[in-house]
Amino acid sequence: MRTSEGTESYLSVVFDIEALLIFYLDEPGSAMVQEYLEKIQKGETSGYLNVVNLSEFHYILYRRDPELAENKEKNLRAFGLQIVPVLDDELWRVAANIKAKHALSLADAFAAATAKIKRARLATGRDEEYKSVGIPLVRLRSKA
Numbered sequence: 001m002r003t004s005e006g007t008e009s010y011l012s013v014v015f016d017i018e019a020l021l022i023f024y025l026d027e028p029g030s031a032m033v034q035e036y037l038e039k040i041q042k043g044e045t046s047g048y049l050n051v052v053n054l055s056e057f058h059y060i061l062y063r064r065d066p067e068l069a070e071n072k073e074k075n076l077r078a079f080g081l082q083i084v085p086v087l088d089d090e091l092w093r094v095a096a097n098i099k100a101k102h103a104l105s106l107a108d109a110f111a112a113a114t115a116k117i118k119r120a121r122l123a124t125g126r127d128e129e130y131k132s133v134g135i136p137l138v139r140l141r142s143k144a
Helices: 017-024 030-041 051-064 066-078 089-101 106-118 128-133
Strands: 013-015 047-050 082-084 121-124 137-139
Touching: 013 017, 013 030, 013 106, 017 030, 017 051, 017 066, 017 121, 030 047, 030 121, 047 051, 047 106, 051 066, 051 082, 051 106, 089 106, 106 121, 106 128
Parallel strands: 013 047, 013 121, 047 082, 121 137
Antiparallel strands: none
């Protein structure tokens, strides 16, 4: 597994929605997502998905097919990803500060905030907007 720095790593990972859609829609980069998910399932690393991003994942698939959304969400949970709730002020405040300082969607700000708080890498497609946030990235796609 290659990180954006080019080093091998199985450190904790947070998934943004582009990464999960790459996997579930079998797009280029899906093998790397599968590697991470299998490592998480085996307990070899920790994986996280913010509840805001889980909502985004669900609604995007729901628009295609409600049954698909339900099945993929159950499948995703079966890998053992820890769903990070917004239970205290830390997560939403970090997300809000990221959103205020960077050109990210609110959902992407939550993904970045989760990575910061969990001290994890953020798995993403080619989202350039994360570049200035200062978190380690795992890029699943090359720049266009």
